[in-house]
Amino acid sequence: xxxxxxxxxxxxxxxxxxxxxxxxxxxxxxxxxxxxxxxxxxxxxxxxxxxxxxxxxxxxxxxxxxxxxxxxxxxxxxxxxxxxxxxxxxxxxxxxxxxxxxxxxxxxxxxxxxxxxxxxxxxxxxxxxxxxxxxxxxxxxxxxxxxxxxxxxxxxxxxxxxx
Numbered sequence: 001x002x003x004x005x006x007x008x009x010x011x012x013x014x015x016x017x018x019x020x021x022x023x024x025x026x027x028x029x030x031x032x033x034x035x036x037x038x039x040x041x042x043x044x045x046x047x048x049x050x051x052x053x054x055x056x057x058x059x060x061x062x063x064x065x066x067x068x069x070x071x072x073x074x075x076x077x078x079x080x081x082x083x084x085x086x087x088x089x090x091x092x093x094x095x096x097x098x099x100x101x102x103x104x105x106x107x108x109x110x111x112x113x114x115x116x117x118x119x120x121x122x123x124x125x126x127x128x129x130x131x132x133x134x135x136x137x138x139x140x141x142x143x144x145x146x147x148x149x150x151x152x153x154x155x156x157x158x159x160x161x162x163x
Contacts, residue, residue: 013140020118024154027114037082037106039113040153044073045082045103046116053096055088064119069152082106115154 027039037045047062048054054062060070074097077083082103088094099107122130141147 020114023114023117027111037080037110039115040073041077041080041082042107042110043113043115043153044070044077045099045107048083048097049099049104049107052098053088055094055096059097063153065153066151069150073153077103 024039044059044063047059051058051062056071056074057067059074060067063070065073074083074085078085080102081100084098084100085095086098088096122133125133138147141149
């Protein structure tokens with residue numbers, strides 16, 4: 001591969017990443033200014049709305065995020081009065097998540113988030129292509145020395161409350 005081709009390929013990858021970041025940032029800022037709900041929170045609220053009574057583990061699976069990250073997010077959603085967390089009737093060790101009236105209003109006033117569009121786009125790719133994308137991104141992080149950065153929900157800060 002010539003240096004020009006290598007630079008073109010690097011520029012394509014960086015431009016794709018810039019587009020993703022820009023879309024996620026724009027989505028987060030326009031998510032729902034009135035209720036101060038982030039894009040990641042809206043994404044989680046929509047998942048809960050499609051399956052009321054789900055557990056934090058179920059939500060982590062649906063959002064393709066780590067359980068600990070989702071647990072922190074749910075804690076913020078409960079604190080903001082958007083989600084109710086109740087003990088499961090069938091298993092007292094499990095908590096069931098449901099939207100409150102405020103949570104329902106938040107999702108009805110909002111548009112699809114960039115996260116939802118990106119996940120749908122990945123889902124449209126073949127399994128082989130998804131594996132290639134995941135492998136390439138992980139290799140890129142390793143080569144960049146950034147593989148130790150924890151993967152939080154997009155634009156959510158781990159351990160910090162959103163005011």
